[in-house]
Amino acid sequence: MLELQKYTSKNASHRLGIDVLSFVELSKDINQSHREKNFIEDICKRVQKPSTVLYLLKHNKDILGFIALSVSSIGDFPSLQIDYLFVNNTFRGKQLEVLDNLKTSAYLVDFAIEVAQEIQELAGLRYLVLLPDNNKLQQVYKDIGFLNLPKQDWLYIKL
Amino acid sequence: MALTIKDNKVVYVAPPKKLTAKEKKMLEDAPVNHKLIKRATSRKYNVV
Numbered sequence: 001m002l003e004l005q006k007y008t009s010k011n012a013s014h015r016l017g018i019d020v021l022s023f024v025e026l027s028k029d030i031n032q033s034h035r036e037k038n039f040i041e042d043i044c045k046r047v048q049k050p051s052t053v054l055y056l057l058k059h060n061k062d063i064l065g066f067i068a069l070s071v072s073s074i075g076d077f078p079s080l081q082i083d084y085l086f087v088n089n090t091f092r093g094k095q096l097e098v099l100d101n102l103k104t105s106a107y108l109v110d111f112a113i114e115v116a117q118e119i120q121e122l123a124g125l126r127y128l129v130l131l132p133d134n135n136k137l138q139q140v141y142k143d144i145g146f147l148n149l150p151k152q153d154w155l156y157i158k159l
Numbered sequence: 160m161a162l163t164i165k166d167n168k169v170v171y172v173a174p175p176k177k178l179t180a181k182e183k184k185m186l187e188d189a190p191v192n193h194k195l196i197k198r199a200t201s202r203k204y205n206v207v
Contacts (some may be wrong), residue, residue, distance in 0.1 A: 001205070002205060003205045003206070003207050004204055004205060004206045004207070005207055006206055006207065035164060038164060038169050039162050039169060041169075042162060042169040043162065046171075055206070070161075072161075072173065072174055073174065073176070074174040074175065074178070074186070075174075075175065075176065075177070075178035075182070075183055075186070077186060079174065081161055081174065082161070083161045083162065083171075084161070084162055100202065109199075110195075110198060110199035110202065111199070111204055113195065113196055113199035113200065114199050114200050114202070114204060117196070117199075117200050126186075127186065129174050130161070131161055131163075131172055131174075133162075133163065144195075145192045145195040147189055149182055149185065149186070150182075150185070152175060152182070154174055154175065156186065156189070157192060157195070158186070158189040158190065158191050158192070159191070159196070
């Protein structure tokens with residue numbers, strides 16, 4: 001069964017980071033792996049404060065990846081921000097039938113769009129924004145549908 | 160992402176608060192990707 005397990009400050013334990021790290025496979029590149037471990041530990045601490053919400057994408061016993069979301073603004077425009085998006089190394093670059101033949105990253109961005117649309121109806125929201133960690137990811141997100149702001153590394157989708 | 164690493168520490172990066180008039184106009188005039196939004200919102204997500 002495909003599910004998104006939601007973690008907020010109300011249900012996330014201090015072990016969330018340890019638990020997530022024990023179930024996912026990080027990059028095989030040592031430097032990148034270290035970077036991902038630091039990001040995962042940091043984002044899980046942020047979930048314990050009410051500043052970000054994490055959704056863990058699971059299919060049966062496999063963790064495919066996760067996305068962490070928070071409310072922000074770009075300029076004066078209220079936005080939903082992707083704080084962190086992680087795809088389990090096992091599933092990177094793979095289109096999965098269970099995800100409607102999307103890659104895990106695209107499925108998680110779709111989910112973020114759905115959340116953003118819900119917030120937009122309730123309280124107003126203009127953009128979904130993210131800051132890719134590197135140039136390679138810039139292109140990955142542009143391929144999904146993000147646009148970029150010239151001279152800025154931030155990418156956005158207008159809602 | 161909104162996270163990066165500086166001096167071996169993870170730091171949070173917020174979106175720019177000050178935009179130029181050109182940047183604001185670009186955001187305002189950006190097209191809505193209806194196809195992407197329709198795909199994303201027509202699916203049922205099993206959030207537990």
